[in-house]
Amino acid sequence: MKRQLGVLGLTLMMLVVLDLAVAGILHLAETRGAVTSLVRFFEYGRSVPGKLDRWIENPGLKDSLFKVAWLPAEMDKSAQRFRDEDAGAGPVLRSYGMSFSGRILNGAKKADPELSFDLHGGPAAPPNLVYEAFLRDQPNRRSGDIAILGLLSSSVSAMSAMSNRTWNFEQPAPLTYPVFHLDDANTVEGGLRAVHPLVESMADELALREDPQAAQDWAAQLEAEDALYVKAAFYWPGLDASPFVRLVRRALAISTIQDRKRELIQNTQDYDYPEVLRRMIGQFARSARADGLIPVVFLIQSRQQGDPDLLAIARPVLDADDIVYFATTEHFDPQDSSGFQPDGHYTRTVDAMFGEALIGTFERAGIRYRK
Amino acid sequence: MLFTELRFWAFFAIVSWLYVVLPHRWQNRMLLVASYVFYGAWDWRFLGLIVFSTVVDYLIGIRLGAEDDTRRRKILVSTSLAVNLGLLGVFKYFGFFADSFQALLAMAGLEAGPITLSIVLPVGISFYTFQTLSYTIDIYRRDLKPTRDFLDFALFVAFFPQLVAGPIERARNLLPNIALPRTLSWDAVGRGAVLCLLGLIKKVVIADAIAPSVNAVYANPSPSGLDIAFATWLFAIQIYCDFSGYTDIARGVAKMLGFRLMRNFAQPYFAADPQEFWRRWHISLSTWLRDYLYISLGGNRGGRWFTYRNLMATMVLGGLWHGAAWNFVLWGLYQGGLLSAHRAFAGRHDRVGEGQRRSLGSWLWRLLAVGAFFQVVCYGWLLFRAQSFAQIVEFTSRLLGGGDRAYLSMSMPSVPFAALLGLVFLTMWDLLVEMTGDVQFYRNCYLPLRAALYAGMIYLLAFGSTSASSAFIYFQF
Numbered sequence: 001m002k003r004q005l006g007v008l009g010l011t012l013m014m015l016v017v018l019d020l021a022v023a024g025i026l027h028l029a030e031t032r033g034a035v036t037s038l039v040r041f042f043e044y045g046r047s048v049p050g051k052l053d054r055w056i057e058n059p060g061l062k063d064s065l066f067k068v069a070w071l072p073a074e075m076d077k078s079a080q081r082f083r084d085e086d087a088g089a090g091p092v093l094r095s096y097g098m099s100f101s102g103r104i105l106n107g108a109k110k111a112d113p114e115l116s117f118d119l120h121g122g123p124a125a126p127p128n129l130v131y132e133a134f135l136r137d138q139p140n141r142r143s144g145d146i147a148i149l150g151l152l153s154s155s156v157s158a159m160s161a162m163s164n165r166t167w168n169f170e171q172p173a174p175l176t177y178p179v180f181h182l183d184d185a186n187t188v189e190g191g192l193r194a195v196h197p198l199v200e201s202m203a204d205e206l207a208l209r210e211d212p213q214a215a216q217d218w219a220a221q222l223e224a225e226d227a228l229y230v231k232a233a234f235y236w237p238g239l240d241a242s243p244f245v246r247l248v249r250r251a252l253a254i255s256t257i258q259d260r261k262r263e264l265i266q267n268t269q270d271y272d273y274p275e276v277l278r279r280m281i282g283q284f285a286r287s288a289r290a291d292g293l294i295p296v297v298f299l300i301q302s303r304q305q306g307d308p309d310l311l312a313i314a315r316p317v318l319d320a321d322d323i324v325y326f327a328t329t330e331h332f333d334p335q336d337s338s339g340f341q342p343d344g345h346y347t348r349t350v351d352a353m354f355g356e357a358l359i360g361t362f363e364r365a366g367i368r369y370r371k
Numbered sequence: 372m373l374f375t376e377l378r379f380w381a382f383f384a385i386v387s388w389l390y391v392v393l394p395h396r397w398q399n400r401m402l403l404v405a406s407y408v409f410y411g412a413w414d415w416r417f418l419g420l421i422v423f424s425t426v427v428d429y430l431i432g433i434r435l436g437a438e439d440d441t442r443r444r445k446i447l448v449s450t451s452l453a454v455n456l457g458l459l460g461v462f463k464y465f466g467f468f469a470d471s472f473q474a475l476l477a478m479a480g481l482e483a484g485p486i487t488l489s490i491v492l493p494v495g496i497s498f499y500t501f502q503t504l505s506y507t508i509d510i511y512r513r514d515l516k517p518t519r520d521f522l523d524f525a526l527f528v529a530f531f532p533q534l535v536a537g538p539i540e541r542a543r544n545l546l547p548n549i550a551l552p553r554t555l556s557w558d559a560v561g562r563g564a565v566l567c568l569l570g571l572i573k574k575v576v577i578a579d580a581i582a583p584s585v586n587a588v589y590a591n592p593s594p595s596g597l598d599i600a601f602a603t604w605l606f607a608i609q610i611y612c613d614f615s616g617y618t619d620i621a622r623g624v625a626k627m628l629g630f631r632l633m634r635n636f637a638q639p640y641f642a643a644d645p646q647e648f649w650r651r652w653h654i655s656l657s658t659w660l661r662d663y664l665y666i667s668l669g670g671n672r673g674g675r676w677f678t679y680r681n682l683m684a685t686m687v688l689g690g691l692w693h694g695a696a697w698n699f700v701l702w703g704l705y706q707g708g709l710l711s712a713h714r715a716f717a718g719r720h721d722r723v724g725e726g727q728r729r730s731l732g733s734w735l736w737r738l739l740a741v742g743a744f745f746q747v748v749c750y751g752w753l754l755f756r757a758q759s760f761a762q763i764v765e766f767t768s769r770l771l772g773g774g775d776r777a778y779l780s781m782s783m784p785s786v787p788f789a790a791l792l793g794l795v796f797l798t799m800w801d802l803l804v805e806m807t808g809d810v811q812f813y814r815n816c817y818l819p820l821r822a823a824l825y826a827g828m829i830y831l832l833a834f835g836s837t838s839a840s841s842a843f844i845y846f847q848f
Contacts, residue, residue, distance in 0.1 A: 004557035007822060014819075014826035022830075038788075244833055251836035305586060337587040337594070338782030 019244040044170040045246025047237040065173035069122030072201045075136050082140035090370055093117035096134040097150020098125040100300045107355020114370040122175055126158035127151050129177040131280045143292025149284045150298040153307035157261035160227035160271045162197045167228040169253045174205055180276055190283030195225055230256045265308055278317040285323045294367055299327040301334045324365045331357045372412040374620045375575055395552040399526055406531035417493035425528045427454050428503040432517035435510045451507035455500045462493055464695045495535035501659055503528055506542040508663055515543050523549045532621040538635040538655035553629030566623030568828050573616030576835030580790035581609045588783050596769045596778040603753045638801045643740035645709040660689050683707035702754040789835035
């Protein structure tokens with residue numbers, strides 16, 4: 001037994017030595033500005049508060065997502081762009097979505113340079129962020145424009161989350177958005193009841209540092225209302241000093257979040273996301289039409305296996321409300337990995353093909369998309 | 372409950388604590404309850420199947436042991452075969468045969484209504500069924516005396532570390548280990564822990580990280596030839612790491628409890644021919660098939676053509692054991708064909724090998740043979756992994772240069788760096804085992820070096836544990 005305990009003790013000692021050596025190498029690499037993918041790999045394991053602190057303390061960091069896509073700021077920018085627009089320049093495609101929808105529109109613009117569009121949204125935006133952005137942008141609508149609601153299959157599992165910080169552990173952009181629940185009593189227009197986050201803007205987020213009670217309330221709200229909140233991602237940020245702990249945290253947080261996402265997609269009893277999605281689409285179309293806009297829905301199926309089939313979910317409401325849609329699966333098989341970049345986006349060639357197909361969709365539907 | 376989940380290790384911690392404080396007889400009872408809890412965590416409805424199989428084979432074993440009449444002995448062993456294979460037939464093969472029968476009728480221009488029942492495949496049924504069958508057959512052959520202790524026998528059938536994916540233990544190995552008091556030692560705990568660590572690295576760092584790349588290509592309707600080649604090489608690594616990783620953890624967990632489970636893999640990709648491969652791959656199944664099927668069919672006693680027939684029949688049934696699908700049948704045919712072909716040409720090959728065994732030339736020849744045979748094995752894995760016969764034809768054609776996509780264009784998602792690091796580690800590990808002939812070569816190392824190796828393994832496991840864990844491939848069999 002003594003010998004075995006000796007081996008165990010020595011192993012733990014070696015583990016500490018190894019951890020210190022790795023920490024030293026990472027520190028050296030960072031101070032010399034050699035931020036390799038290996039250094040980033042270890043950075044990904046920091047706790048969410050640890051990452052946010054690092055971004056706040058070092059605003060110049062290239063990988064910082066702290067300022068990205070906060071809704072109030074996005075809406076201010078949208079209002080500014082709207083004011084600057086030439087109202088007589090012809091219809092504008094007002095797209096609410098994420099990089100995927102922006103890339104499709106860029107492809108369409110290449111096919112027809114006269115097309116003009118305006119992008120709103122955030123990184124890997126889940127449908128609740130996209131829908132909320134559309135609702136908040138209501139003052140910036142002009143009759144005859146085209147409103148695009150971009151839905152991404154891999155983000156559907158995050159529909160019951162309040163912030164990218166809970167479900168995108170490696171890149172936890174802190175932007176926030178409401179979670180929508182079915183309102184079967186039909187007291188709210190569209191049949192969806194929103195639970196808004198206590199933190200809505202970057203200023204709110206920064207203010208938490210001065211107000212421990214508000215920080216506690218916000219943490220409590222995330223734990224209670226955000227289905228993808230995982231303690232392993234948030235607790236004991238002090239342990240971030242150890243690269244080994246960061247690796248363990250990363251493994252734990254990512255696998256727990258992925259398990260939760262899978263559970264949310266497979267089990268709709270607790271959160272009926274297909275019905276929530278259908279109501280979002282229905283209300284989006286009604287609201288857009290009421291303001292004289294033409295509603296179009298983008299159904300973007302990403303590469304990930306196990307994603308819900310967006311077209312199958314949305315089909316009933318698209319047919320019933322006669323909504324024009326553009327489904328990527330009708331133009332490219334998402335199982336064909338040759339159509340994807342390593343970062344998960346479609347390749348430029350596929351995006352260009354989507355762009356041309358989108359213009360074809362507009363033409364077939366008789367939608368005037370340019371002057 | 373997966374070996375890669377924290378809740379399994381919490382479960383194992385509780386079992387270990389109870390195990391240490393209980394006397395031997397109670398240890399076995401507790402292990403039986405724990406094994407049923409472990410299995411029930413998958414699907415409690417199937418517990419009845421294990422208990423049924425256990426009761427039937429226990430009673431038949433006792434009757435067989437007491438019976439001298441040959442005819443009655445035959446009836447008893449046939450009953451055991453009928454019950455166990457019947458369970459397999461209903462739960463595993465009913466849908467397959469019903470669908471195939473329907474397709475056959477359709478080919479003859481006849482229409483049949485749907486005859487498929489919605490039957491769920493119970494996890495591990497192929498493993499425990501073969502294990503209990505070996506018990507009654509051994510008693511029938513008078514190679515084994517039946518146990519009178521029902522609880523011991525029940526634990527033999529349901530012992531949780533190897534219940535769902537083997538190794539398929541023989542009663543003559545495991546039953547005495549259950550019946551006699553076991554010695555617990557820190558040394559065994561240490562060796563078991565290293566096995567678990569190695570198994571977790573294989574499964575989590577390598578197999579799970581490789582899986583998305585393989586899946587993407589096999590789900591792709593038009594991959595390039597190079598995509599298929601890489602994905603199939605990777606699948607060879609994935610299935611080895613997945614299955615041998617499970618076995619390592621099973622053996623490690625059992626070792627910590629004082630049990631010795633058989634070795635199931637012996638560096639199979641260092642094999643240079645099919646016979647050697649099957650001595651190294653899934654040893655508990657290949658020896659089971661040899662002892663209870665191949666030999667029962669007559670083995671190599673009836674001349675060359677009978678031997679080939681027996682090899683083909685054994686391997687086809689071995690293929691079908693893996694799953695109720697035609698690609699497994701095809702894989703079995705392929706393996707049977709390889710073994711038969713090897714048998715036909717083995718004499719000359721062996722003579723060449725023997726004459727050059729110690730020369731540099733023989734090493735180079737061996738290296739070449741191992742490399743070439745690995746490609747042959749990989750084609751077998753393509754048959755195994757394919758989702759349909761049409762995909763086998765399509766992928767084979769693309770491998771040979773057909774298809775609409777440039778052969779050398781690659782679209783397979785890249786493999787994570789940690790998996791590559793794990794692969795380098797595993798290759799070194801397997802090479803050292805192969806060269807030293809000692810699975811515990813590391814125990815001869817200088818103590819600080821050993822501790823550094825363990826620390827490195829723990830760090831590697833943490834480094835590579837980022838992909839979501841998936842079920843072990845062999846659970847579906």
